[in-house]
Amino acid sequence: MRSLLAIEWLKIKRYTTFWVLAIMFTALLFLWNYLNSSGLLKLGGPKNMNLLLNAYKFPEIWDNVAHWTKFFSGLIAIIIIILTTNEYQYRTNRQNVIDGWSRSQFFNAKWLVVFVMALLITLYTFIIVLIFGLANGSSYSDMSSHAEKLFYVMVMAFNYFSFALTLSFFLKRSGMTIVIFLLYAYIIEIIMQQLLNWKIDWKPGNYLPMQCSAELLPFPLLKTLQSLTGQVSHGPSEQTLVITSIIWIVIYYFIGRAKLLRSDW
């Protein structure tokens, strides 16, 4: 397993596109949180009202930062798509097998990359929470509540990235995969969710592939707004959402595997 990752690292470590996107993600997420927490970015009324400012203290900071990580994680999904579709474009997937990898080794190597990226993004979220939380005068003792959000970030990232990976296995071309991924993530699924939830009581829209993880990390102000307007929604429990996300991940794993083991390369 370590050798699979070591070989994937050889493919990545001198790839400029990877570093540009990775640095962009790291910088953007940090900057965005900085702008929010410092009050430079405002959402709200003219004077002192700023809805974004609320939550950079423990424990709310977990909800807030985790949400913004979700918001920017599409960039990392695009990295996954590029790294995977490159193999098809350069036909190096074939070469890896010709040189002696089994097809499932190739497949598992890509899943390991996805897993490691999900871990890294979780770790980075934790670091940001720590920096801004402590800078805003909280102490370590306030930290533990809401820390489960960190686990949800991991679930969300693993779900999003493995979805992107599976799309890449099926579509094979980078441009097309990126466009379809973004269209699905930011438009199609939202429309589907609204349509499904509209008339059906058990709100099936909340169990859609990406939505089930997105629900774990809602925009923190949503709750505030809902309580202000008296429209508290009752979605599935967090536990249900985590299980649904894991089921989707398992489904991706098996359909991707079936596709790669059976088809011509």
Added chain:
Amino acid sequence: MKAILSINNVAKSYGPVKALKGVSFDVPEGSVFGILGPNGSGKTTLLGTLLNVLQADGGSYEWFGGMQPDAARRQIGSLLETPNFYHYLSAVDNLEIAASIKQKGHDDKLRVLEKVNLLERKDSKFQTYSLGMKQRLAIASALLGQPKVLVFDEPTNGLDPAGIAEIRELIRQLNREGNTIIMASHLLDEVEKVCTHVAILKKGDLLLQGPVDEVLRSEDQIEIKAADMAALQTAIEGMQGIKQVRPVDGALQLSADGQVNTQAVNEYCIGKGIVLSHLLLKKKSLETKFMELTN
């Protein structure tokens, strides 16, 4: 001789197109085995199947008498169809990946690059290479770790005449060192020059296979005429060693086995009371034979 590769009834279709229709043959150890056939005859499909990038619909194959296929591929240096490398990496970095997968040849990178004259460009990115250089790098990658068996699909594709000569010499040299080489080509001339054995494919069928000097032996043809052509044809068809008689342009064209020559034909006809008015030996080129076989 031990077989390094046994292919047994391998079949493969792409939708309605049957690319391989049950091909079987053995590749003996130490041979240069040419897979010859025109474009679209199934050469690359066959090699792709043997290297597990394509899935056969039927049949089986065995490397090294039944070694686990992934382990077997690590013992084989292969170039399939096009050179496949990471465009944004240098030659050395690309070879490092190949060596890591093969689990050997890490200290062999510079040797193989020198062997294909790419040492000076070892740190250039693959995307800056010319077609010929890409092909050379693919050959270098196949040579990593000194595998005992090499699979080359159209190895001289994209090379200039000097490059072609170099690669052919390299193949002969590798063979002299005891390596087995399996090579697909649509160039008869190339197979004739470097191969010891050959299998000829046409539209997915195996037409012929065996040692090159048997399969590609040029057959001579004899052309005869006499006053009574009908009597001549009846008579000559009874002659031993005559395989085929065809009327061509008012003459009879004979395909014969090695025993029969013009003198024997003349003697036979005189013995039958027929005097030949025309007797000609036509040397048939390999090219003609190949065209006949594959068209």
